[in-house]
Amino acid sequence: MSLEPQELSELKSKIGREPTSTELQIVAAEWSEHCSYKSSKRHLKMLPMKGPLVITEKGYDSGVLDVGDGYVVTAHIESHNHPSAVEPYGGAATGVGGVIRDILSAGTRPIAIFDGLRFGDIEKDQQARWLFKNAVTGIADYGNCLGIPTIGGEVEFDECYENYALVDVAAVGFGKKDKLIKNHAKKGDIVVLMGGSTGRDGIGGSQFASDSLESEDRSAVQIPDPFIEKLIIEAILEARNENVIHAMKDLGGGGLSCAISETADALEIGIEMDVSKVHTRESDMHPDEIMVSESQERMLIVTSKTKFKKLQEICKKFRIRCSIIGKVKSDNQMHIKKGKKTFAHLPTDVVANATLLDLPSKKPSYLKTIEKEKKLKTISDYSKTMMKLLASPNIASKIWVYGQYDHEVGIRTVVKPGRDASVLRLDHGKFLSVKIDGNPKQCYINPREGAIGCFEEACRNVVCTGAKPIGMLDHLQFGSPKDPEIFWTFLESLKGLTDFAKDFKIPCVGGKVSLYNETPVGPIKPTPLIGVIGLIDKQPQIPQKIIDGDYLIIVGDTKDELGGSEYFEYIHKLIGGKCPTVNFSESKKNMKSVLEIIPKQLLKSVHDCSKGGLAVAVSELSLNNQIGCKVSLDKVPGKKLAVDRVLFSESHSRYLLIFDKKNLSKVEKILKKNKTSYNIIGKFGGDKIQFVNGKKSVIDLRVDKAQKTWLNSLRDLVLHG
């Protein structure tokens, strides 16, 4: 129970009497931070949510984008941080389940899953390794059983997540525009609960997610059952085709309490329900428990009495339980009964709309000095540094992770994971590219520029496939909002994202806020995670094999921006320095040029520079193609910098273009026309990765040796410690 004293008195004054125990449970679940967004909602309004492609409908849990020819794409992002921190396998798996049901609620078929994972330092911390290994297995088992490909994501390790886990899951759906569920209900309609049975698992989960993780003694553990989920998906889609669904909502945090009150409030109806009609796992469950249980794999459906027969037939065919638990009324009340006895009777707008808070914020004092750099130790051999970086958990290949996910099931995956962004084929000849990105190291140093950087990086990744960004998902993860310094970082990140979204005209189509992410050693670093959805009208840029003699151009300037970089943090153990900043006009210009060149089919590969900077980006190309390269650092555009800064700066808006020599003049023509800053910095060939500065060799690595390290070090670390 986590209603605060003033919330309790507020509830009393709103309903004019003492609440019953069931009412208290319902309101505590719905007014929790997790369900009500009470700390953040007031501010989230600043994000632009509308756009020419955005379709809005009341009661949608996912964002809907019109992709033309009568088709829509839906997208949503969720996290399951608290449950995953105590039971990584089940927590991560049920996280996948939840976000998939949000996609399903709109009446679209889920076609892809993405996951962003963050853990403590797996090199030192055995607990972090255990969490990582099990969360990955949980996602793989669940997604693979459902036949939905997991095609992208990211993994990052940082000491701030000690004894904790951030498990973010995004999903994308696809469907016909005329089959979208137009949520509506009228008096006399019936309310149906379908799917798994309601048990004692996950009781109080949403309140749990809104408290800091202090004690481990919680019952909020949920057991995944992907087979029921699969049946639910097929049953719902068939029911959608038969037009028997008036309105639909998935049961997530807050269980029935939230699903009933939010549906009633969104549709401006009343719902009377009888808890004795809910199919339960155990016979002796109290109404309070039934109302707040967060048992997985359940959907709430509103339909009419006449259509229910058909729905029942469909459920029977897929062997899913469905029970009529209540009826729609016109009194805007949620009335919870057991048999004839009333347990709760509340106005839905009171339940569904917690009083929003206006929390104080204050600039954290650590930010005053964080951008000052300390003196770095001198490095005599950059080849060694490079090998160390290629083996580091944040940079090493994540093939151990995505290799466990079925990323091809559904035969839509055109560009597979392991590159910049994956690409999916849609039914009408267009392609979809999606990427999620975060960077807590940079967001800690500068919450605003860091968040913008995540946004731009996700855009860059979809641009590399030839896709134009059409929508964004934001997932804002912070510590306790009651700490004014943390709340300031939340607001700064949000303002940054809003500015970028408005300037680039990329609407926010969905999101989630997860607060109170506190570990036993303190709050996590600000961790906004941004998903960008891009659309390709014709051909995607499918990476082709790079061969001897191919040219390498870098687009965009390299600046002295190493704050939060892997080079500073992993090699020099330095947290601080100048955070990379996105110059909006430069960013737009570079994006435009790349998107203009790709459809002309002049390029073999396009890759962005991000973690580890230019040195890592070029090495990844070499390692993926098993070919050497020679890059001249003195030719990299930007102000003159020391070699280590050119190698490892994580400046944004930079793209690497690889192409056959014969296309050089055509590529240059477009870059020049757009006045893009670029230069030819090297050529591929041989069996060594070489970086030179003038005539001086800076890095010289054998491709085969570097590849072995890069591909295997993460797996070795997880499996052998």
Place this chain on the structure above:
Amino acid sequence: MATYNVHVTIENKPGISDPEGETILNDLVLKGTHKTVSKIKTAKMLKFTIKEKDKKTAESKIKEICDDLRIYNPMVSKVTIDVFDA
């Protein structure tokens, strides 16, 4: 020192769902003629053989091993330990 066989049974806590057990019940057992069965729960059992001075020490030693090595997750699982003379 005596030799003991120690059986460690790991199952989901009561109230936590057990999809595997439910599937075996609904899709296998109840589909036949065995209508008297009402519940099936799955569990994992580890059988240890250990040399210790007495039964009690054998039990506590095994418990310690299971806790230390994260053989089960205390959040999800219930553990029962039975000790037998070898």
